[in-house]
Amino acid sequence: MNQTAQVGKALLALMLLTGCSSLPLVEVPSENQNSRVNHLVIHFTSEAFDPSLKALTQTSDRPVSAHYLIPRLDDASYPYATLKIFKLVSETDRAWHAGESQWFRETALNDRSIGIELVNRSGCASDATPSKQLKLLAALCRFEDYPSDQIAVLIQLIQGIIERHPEISPVNVVGHADIAPDRKVDPGPQFPWQTLHQAGIGAWYFERDKAFYLDWITSNPLGIARAQSALALVGYPIDVTGEQDHQSQRATRAFQMHYRPDNFTGLIDAETVAITLALLNRYKPMLLETLQIPTHDFKTP
Template identity: 40%
Template sequence: MIASELDPCPRQPGAGRLLLLLGLVVAIAGCTPATLKQRNGYWADQAQTAQAFNHRVRFLVLHYTGGDEARAIKVLTGPSVSSHYVVADQPPRRGGNPVVYQLVDEHARAWHAGRSAWGGRTHLNDSSIGIEIVNPGPVDTPSGTVWRGFDGGQIEAVTTLARDIIARYDIAPENVVAHADISPGRKIDPGPAFPWEQLYRQGIGAWPDEPTVNAYRERFRYAMPGIAAIQSALSRYGYDIDTTGVLDQPTHSVVVSFQMHFRPGRYDGIPDLETVARLWALNDKYR
């Protein structure tokens, strides 16, 4: 066996012409440290890493497409809007697992959130991953507006994808949000038919504890908090809302978004006892 085959980085290249040539080839091809990365016109030495950093991704935003899969893919691969992932209404499967469409690398900034704010941060495209879920949204019928539910296989795919993202970026439960939460009055997706509580049971997102909700129902049964206190509590939880003491249009929009997420049985924008009890319980648990 040739000596250079035993030593991938020969120390004595002068041992012969063959040895020299073999040594040079191996040195170039095989002895570059794994931490040394060649880029366009320079090398980046990654042997030393800093400890003072965190992930760019702080939020996970869930949307519905408001249309069918073909239209969604066409729009989301066009020049104006995008999302990191799309989950079909009936996701294809491979090896028993659902297939989701990834349109944007997670480390890139997709254009899914638009004008947005949550937890004191704005422009959430900069710090979030977006998942678009194929669903038509509200449909007008002769008997009124109907919200189509989400397919079981689709929710399975969303659950698996979201759980993986949350684990990799250590996203807090209260930072798994609806598009409606971060853009109240402007957006309503993924709507009141989205099974937030079901996802919570799978370790995704936030949900109030029923005993705490019950305690606040009793506490506020005869003396509800004022509008200013409710606005302050909504702001504390993460919504972008001013404390005006008036049930104005921005407050109404925020309450609608909150209700669609946490009490979808009624989302009229009126901060009633059930809404307030759930809001206070959420703040107790997460804030």
């Protein structure tokens, strides 16, 4: 090979290497975009810190993960003197935390959510029963309180997440039970949803709206089917069957643990309906028309 050919090959190789290492990209950010993240899901681990961290970070037969893990100081397996937030998965990546789930008829929630696990050893036995009414969780579960310092750290974390992902609306801050009521109960009735709302996180209803709808349904009863439709409009995965069957009880129970945690039988009653309508009135008042239900003065607390 002559010298000219050798030089030509060398130049070609250099051009290829240069092209691979430095593409001539021009970055022009489009205004037509948003975050892929528009849901936030809160869980409890059902285990102490050490086994929770291992389960969420190591390979297993049933691999799971979350974006964040928040421990508690009264856990003997937690090795630090102060609370630290453990980041396990980047917010830009997909964690495996939601599983089979649905919210506002949206599925594949792992693709669009951030998952936070709280170390909390609550847990339940199966509620399966041949009878029409499910076994009460109060008899099947052990629900632990959440320490105030753990919740304070959680609030601080979520406030930052919502700032980075403003597509997360109040109604899309949910618990695992809300999006998978047929198989999950976390974060349970001890979780302080109203405290989070007071910190600007998540949805809650106005008491005056609840009182208005309690009075309204006294003379305008909805019936089970319309009540189920209202729960579906709030986001819950519930089939409108007109019967308080098991799937209805599980979805209603998840709603009650979130918005009425002192009474979560799973049976639709007047107060459950009133809270559901008060939430719709505050966050999605236009949907009340589909149920032929009047709106209240939702602009005033």
